[in-house]
Amino acid sequence: MSSIETDMESVRHERTNRLAIDGGEPVRTAPLPWELPGAHWIGEEERVLVERVVLARSPFRFYGLDPQHMVDTLERDWCEAYGHKHALAVSSGTAALAVAVAALEIGPGDEVLIPGYLWVSCVSAVVRNGAIPRLVDMDATYCMDPADVARKIGPHTRAVLCVHMSGAPGHIEQIAAICKARGVKLIEDCAQAAGASINGTAVGRFGDIGIFSFQLNKNMTSGDGGSTEGKTGSSCTKS
Ligand SMILES: Cc1ncc(COP(=O)(O)O)c(C=O)c1O
Known part of the structure; x- marks a missing residue:
């Protein structure tokens, strides 16, 4: 590559990697539906x-x-899309969260780390199973701050419930690595982020269990409904 081409390449790289607000290329020119x-x-x-x-x-x-057999087809396609062993279609994202916590056999005396910015079902799923929700700070992704996740994991922590808010993935790779190193399960709440990905990997593939919502105000909707999918043996289908 000539030096001009190299310069142009670095300008292009700069433009596409800079946020539009800082002069980068806008990802969209027309607003998404409100x-x-x-x-x-x-x-x-x-x-x-x-x-x-x-x-x-x-x-x-x-x-x-x-x-x-449309629901069977949905579950099969979901497993394929997310690379998990099991998928269970349920009545809502709220139910999917409760199933996920129960499937991991989390109960009284256990703690689940949750972000400070979430939907109320994230708290109720933990409490409904008799466990204790513990708040973690969020960072600029509006999702959990990995450093605070690492700080808050204690002897009673059984799982981290990471919520990808507004379709914007959090620092899920770092959070998954922390969970693995510390031996705690990772549930991803992808209710607001079906189809979102980070570095080419869809959210919902990083954790032990991912949950989705098909409620009317989500990326993919059937009016209401949800799904839990996971790689943890029979735990999803058991619930
Ligand atoms: C982050 C998050 N999790 C879970 C849910 C619950 O989904 P549902 O409304 O299908 O019960 C929602 C719904 O708004 C949500 O935004």
């Missing part, structure tokens, strides 16, 4: 599949006149 992002994506594919279920008169997953 609300209900998943609803904006509902289209022909969804219409065809919903119609199939309606025409089969079989809206229940387990039995009916002619079940279409």
